[in-house]
Amino acid sequence: MIKKLSSLLAATTLLAGCSLIPDYLRPDAPVAPSWPQADSAARAGAPLMGDLAWKAFFKDPGLQALIEQALANNRDLRVAALNIEVARSTYRVSESALFPQINANGGFTSQRIPKGVGGSTADVTNRTYQANLGVTSWELDFFGKLSSQQEQAYENFLATEEARQATRISLIAEVANAALSLYGDRALLALTEETLASREDSLGLIQRSFDNGVSSQVDVAQARTAVETARVNKVKYQRQVELDKNALTLLLGGPFDESRLPSPASLDAVGLVEDMPAGLPSEVLLRRPDVAQAEHSLKAANANIGAARAAFFPSISLTASGGGTSGTLDTLTASPAWIFNPQITVPIFTAGKNQANLDSAKASRDIAVATYEKTIQTAFREVSDALAARATLTQQIKSQGDLVTATGDSYRLSRARYDRGVDSYLNVLDSQRSLYSAQQDLISTQVTRLSNLVTLYKVLGGGVERDAVAKAE
Template identity: 55%
Template sequence: MSKTLFSMTAAAALLTGCTMIPDYDRPDLPVSAQWPQGQAYEGIAGVSEADISKVNWQSFFLSPPMQRVIQTSLDNNRDLRVASLQVEQARALYRVERAALVPSIGATGSGTRQGIPENASGLGKDTVSSTYSANIGTTAFELDLFGRIRSMNERALEEYFATEEAQQAARIALIAETANAYLTYLADKKLLGITEDTLKSQQKAYALIKKRYDLGTSSQLDLEQARTSVETARANRARYLRFVAQDRNALELLMGTAPDMAVLDSLTLDTVQLADNLPVGLPSAVLLERPDIKQAEHSLKAANANIGAARAAFFPTISLTGSAGFASESLSDLFKSGSSLAWSFIPSITLPIFEGGKNIANLDSATAGQKIAVAQYEKSIQTAFREVADELAARGTYTEQLAAQTALANATGNAYRISRARYDQGTDNYLSVLDSQRELYSAQQSEITVQQERLSNLVNLYKVLGGGK
């Protein structure tokens, strides 16, 4: 009998049945089949068939100091660590759901001693009876004939896959954020450098004009204008000192540990090397490979599977409970040959008749959730398309803008030197010198800002195209 019981249980566990999950059809891309065209995109090379997801990040960030900073972030950043642990958590939850597909088998043992008084024993005397039993069996194992459990298992699997893609998206975002924070640090250091050079130059000019004023060859207006220039440079220096310190703090948070200043300062904004030939494929190839888009699609599949579970709730639930073992009046004889075989087999069926509309409401909720997931999936694709298009437009214009800004800085530098010479010769007033110096300083600042923005554009393009391994 025990063999028959467990054969029936095993056969029930192997029943596959059907599922009621709707057929999944990937929604059409709600964006153009081509990237935008126009003057802003003229500097971009043609569409490539290469897949940027195959380009590892070390092949893009070519400067060794930046590679070390990024690797430290990947090793120590707490947000990325949380994302990795969430993947492990989702994997464990999937295993929990999957376990419901097979019966759980447990062993039980029990012993009972019962005393019966003389007037109730039927034997005319007090009696004491004992019963001992040992069994193995399964309790309330649901036969998944209509796919409710498999639908829930499919949902958990897709949620696990979505969490994996979220972790990959967080990794790519961390790489880009760390690189941009490092570029900001280098840019502010360079701005601090030109500010300190400007301050030294203004202090020398002020000292010279002060001597001329003491000799009566310069006016008090020239002296006060020179002093204004010195104080402006001092204020700017304090500001950039603060920025550099804050940039370092931001890097420490991203890296998860105190940065090695020797490594940070071994690179300058002018010596940063990034790969400038990122492959840009068609929207359909690029967008569907982005981890955040894959995450949204897995969430959509999970919502789709949820409909299957809601549909299955309208159908009967069949459960099996069974056990087999031995029973004896003596514990010492329980496992001896000849002990009595004890078994039970209890199938049950539950058919929903009236539940106040709960099952219909659950199905409506699951269907609405699936439609929400479709809209979120389409919105994530539209957002990704916009992000790539923006960075492509920036890539097509930053090179020309930087060249123009560099030419402007050179021109204002020449104008400043001419204005300074004319003042020294007495043919111009000091106000002209101050104006040309301010224009030079502003042009230098703008040149550094554009230089940083151009490098950040390459980093952001790497990110929005889906990054690399």
């Protein structure tokens, strides 16, 4: 009997498997075929920035150490990885519905009937043993409803994996940018401490000149104002450095060890890959994990249409079991019994429920198409913005450096004129403030340029690990 049941299950499995999922066609990318800032080197077959592994892009040992710590301990990345496990389990649950669920059960009943009940002349004890093996309500997937649901769960699983990849890339960029902010604020703090020391020296000289009757009290007051302004800025940058450390601690998922991130001699010494082409949109955008995630979500919505279509067709399920019942264990299998109960359910009147579900599935697919296209457009804009910034920031830094040189010369000339009694101390203060402001702007611009390189690497899909997806599949 068991062999007959197994043969029947195998035959019905072969009959199932028709799919009503619409053919999937990837929507055309609604963006220009090239960036506004053309990258001619990419067309010559040069390596692309987005192809670099993150350790090849971030050459600074301090940055590498921080990124490794974040990848190991960051809680957002850990949650994203656990979401993959949830999606994988959901997929396996949907996959199991394609196969019959075979259950075995057994039972024992003992009943005592007192004397006189039912005409018995003595106490009677009845014992019954039962054992059964069977399949309960296994739905045959003739019209692909279950396989469509399985396909939907699989695409959702792949979308979750891409979400983890996007989280990972964003984490790498956030750690790098947080470290660059710390570099910049440390440099601003050092500049302010240097400026404060210089202004304190100037205040001491002017105070002695005033005591000797050479300088005026106005000069002393102006010099003291410059000193106190520098002290205020020093406290501000000290606070900002501590905030930068706190931000890094959160990203790293553990204590921040300052010794792992020594300040570079200059921001220009921070090792990042710079002069590499971005590539063409057709080469770059589809490798981004957020775009891949949107496409997998689109495929899942497309598969859901197949499940909604299958609801219009009959549903066939099988219930079969075999076993035995006996008063003793040794005769339990002497007289086997079995039952085979196929059922078919035909949707005749559902008050429009099936059509509404199909309309909803189609609308969800259209939403997924729009979301996919918007994701590509957003990615195109992010890369275009980063390329535009890269094209101008290098020149801005050069111009800012020239401004620092010019204001430095102006300050030295003003100070020399004041020392000779030709000019007032107010002109010295103005030149000094201009120099300090130009130096601050130069540091900020250097940080912005480095941060732009990190952002460009991120938006080009740099650092994606595709091995994880391949293993999952």
